[in-house]
Structures are given as structure tokens and as C-alpha cells.
Amino acid sequence: MSDQSPSEYPGDDDPLRSLFVRHLQLEALPVEASERLVQRVLAEVQNVYVTPTSVPKQAPGHLDRFRNWLGGLRPVQSLALAGAGAVLIMLLIVGVSRITPRPLAAVTTVAGGDATVLRAHNGSFRTYHDGDVLKVQQGDHILTASAVVTVSQFADQVAVIGPSAHVEIAQLDDANGGTQVDMVVHAGQVRADIGAHLDANDRYVIHAPGITVTAHGTVFSVEAIADDETIVTAFEGEVEVQMGDQFVSVGPGEEVDAIIGGALLVGRADGQHDGGPTPILVAVDAADELHLLAAPQASAPWLGKLLAGRTFQIEEQDPTGEWYRVCCVGNQSGWVRVPAAKPAE
């Protein structure tokens, strides 16, 4: 049924699995319910997969009569009618675009379930269902239950909000002659897809617990795991992640695990354990560079400095969790002290 392997979490899964097996016995589906279920499924299969073989002929309606009238026109009359229609449509488009202010509401679609939108302007809320189309504005909150919600913010700027998420549209306007998008991910996952490179006046920012993510024409996701942890994954282009005074840029295939109070951890986003060391990026400003030491203690000899913006691979962490052995400065690894990660609650 699944591709789980005993080695995925060696030595950790087995006791828990046996605990679940011991205490959570399977409750059987009653036989009669099972039979009813098969019948319902097969009936639905007939509805969905079997197309009707014959459709009763209906009397011609207004549409058919209009079609017949069109068919009776001479070629010159048809051309004149088509030209007049085209001119009318163009006049309508120009007129509407002149009288309508630049839209600051994003067309939003709900798929696969339900989502609730809290409206900032009047404090109301409403639940939308699969297939519903709505508009969201600055200040609105979107809470997805089972749905995936797609917010088309501007041309080529789309945010896809996953299930069980809570996202706030903090800013959505065209101030400063550019597109301005600022979202806050309180929970769950948002995938941003920015098709065209952003101009200098454009701004696309996502906030999540403890971090700020800035896009530069890219596809990326921001996933709030808990109040103190966020994961950012870059699929295309580049994103900048800032947590306090730490700062990192990641490109395609890279992800950042940001735990408040800890270091920004940068790793591969392919989702598989490669058995290798996890890279870490320690970025500091020039006035406060981190020193590489020969041992995990402040009094140990200096080996070098970790320069701002450089990536170093973690080779080891000391038992206190405050020191990492990283590679490499001047071809030698050494120890660097970073704030201890806050333990998971």
C-alpha cells in the first residue's frame, strides 16, 4: 500500500508503530454497509463514465432561430454585422477601462473543499465551496479547511494556499507605480508563483513566524510549521529569507528551515535523506563576524572567520546544541557558536 521503509526512521518508528497496533484496533466496516457502498460506487461510475446514447430531439429554441437567421444573411450583410460587433466590443472595453478604477481585489478560486474568508472592511465572514469564485482585498483573512485556494493577485502573480492554512492579505495595491503584495502566513502552506520578473517598483513579500521572505521573480513556497518554525522552498528564481540579523538567498531546489532562536538551515529541497551533512548558512554583518574555533569553547584557538553570506556544511553538533562543527574555512573545519535552537513544543 505504501513505500514506507523500516530504515526511514531507523530505531524510532517501530516502538511507536507497535504501540498504535496494540491500542488502535481496526473497527470493521459492516458487511451490509460494504455491499451498499459497492452499489453506490458502481451507480456513480455509470453516471460519470457512461455517456447517454441518444438525446431526444427538441423543438428549435431562440438560439436555433437566431442561428437560422444568421445563416440566411448574404455575405456582405454578414461582414457588416461582424464589423459593427467588433467596433461595439472595442468601444465597450475602452469605456469600461476608463471608468473603472484599477482593481485592487484579487480574483480567488476555491477548489476541492471549503474555505472561509474574513472580510476586513466590515468584519463579516463567509464560507465558500468547491468551484466558487470570489474576490479578496487587502486586510482579508483566508482560512482553508479542506480546500486549495488560488489568489490571482496581479498578472503573472498567483498565490496558492494549501489546506488547513490561515493567510492574511496584508497589502494588495499598485502604490509607487508597481505591484505591491504582502501576505502573512499564520499557518499552513502558501506557494507563490511569479511568472514575470519583478520591476524595481514591484514588491512581493511574505511574512511567516519569525521570518520575512522577499521574492525576486520566482516560484517558491512558505510553510508555517509551528509558531516558531517556517520552511521556505525555492523552485525557480531566487528568494531572500531574513530572520533577525540572519539573511540568506536561496535558489532553485534549495530550502530554508527557520527556527526562531536558532540558525537558518539551508538544505536540498528534494525531500529525501541523502545521508550527507546538512548545509548551514550563518550570515552576519561585517561588524559581528563569527569566528571559527578549534574546539567548541570560547577560549579555543581561532582558525578563521565565517564571512557574511557564505554557506558552510554542518559536520557535527556538540551535546549542548550551541556549537556546530562546520566545513570549511581555509580547507579546515572548525567550531562555531550559534544560538541554540528552541526545542520543539
Place this chain on the structure above:
Amino acid sequence: MRFRSQEAALDAVTNQRSERDFLNQLQRGDNDAWAELTQTYSPRLFAYLRHNLPSMADAEDALSETLLAAVRALPAFDGNVTLSTFLYALAYRKMADFWRRRPLTAELKETVAARNGGGGARAEFEELLNELPELSRQVLLLRYQVGLSVTEIAEVIDRSYKGTESLLSRARAQLRVVLDEARIDDE
């Protein structure tokens, strides 16, 4: 109507190569294939839903909605995840919809206690599970009760692999805390 054996059905859906054939049969609207799918997956889907919903009737309804949704969604299914992941993802969403519609007064804790007669090791374990945050409880059930891999759980709850791994790690730590407090040994 002729149904193939359970073993044959299970083989068909667990073997990756034949799963593609099986999927093709389903997408053609083959009645035998749909009956096999229903009979093969219903017991475990039902068990999963039963642990998350207050009554047998609710679990049966959610199972029925899950399979009917599968019938409607399968023509557009591209096979990029396994059928089991596809079905559990639908079940997970039906469950989320159930609890969203349900009045807040209907707490799962009460219903669990009621169905277990208010006592016993099983009831105690389920109550401990219910003390965990909802997402933590779900990833633990999908991992240890259903037996999905981390990759599959990520597909079901629509999260990244890394995020799911982190959620699972936190959920295990949370479970250990409540087990320790209740003095239940997980070894």
C-alpha cells in the same frame, strides 16, 4: 457480477507496474475494477475515518463521500501519486469538511470516550492522542495506523516533504510527553 479475489485485487493495487493498468481500467469506468478498488481500500479507509469521526454512521458517510469523490476525480487523476495516497487525501479532506460543518460543541474527546465505554487502555490511548494538536494527531495516525510513508503523508496533507518530516518529528515528541505523563511505555 464477478469479482476477482481480494488477494488479486491487493496485488493489482500494490504492484506499481500493474497499478498503472488498474488505473487505466478505473479511468475507463470498468465496473469490476471499481468494485475491486472499493472492496480493497474500504476497510482501511473506514478504520482511519472511524478513528477521526464520532460515530460509525459518520465514518460510513465519509467513506461513501470519499469513494464517490474518487469516481468523479479519477478521470483527471494523472497518477503522479499512488492510488492509496489519492484516496487518503480525499478522505482527509472529507474529514476536514465534516468537522468544519460540525458544531463546536461536538468534541471528538467525548465521542471517543463514549464509544470506548469510558475506560480501558485503548480509550486511554485515544484520549491521549486527542490531547495532541489536530495536525500532529493526523500525521501520527497516517504514519502509524495507516502506514503511509512521509512522502505519502506530505501528499495527503498537502505539505512539503521537509515540512511533513518536521511535523512528524514534533508530533512524536508531543506524543512522548503525554505518554510519559500518563506513564505509558512506548517500548
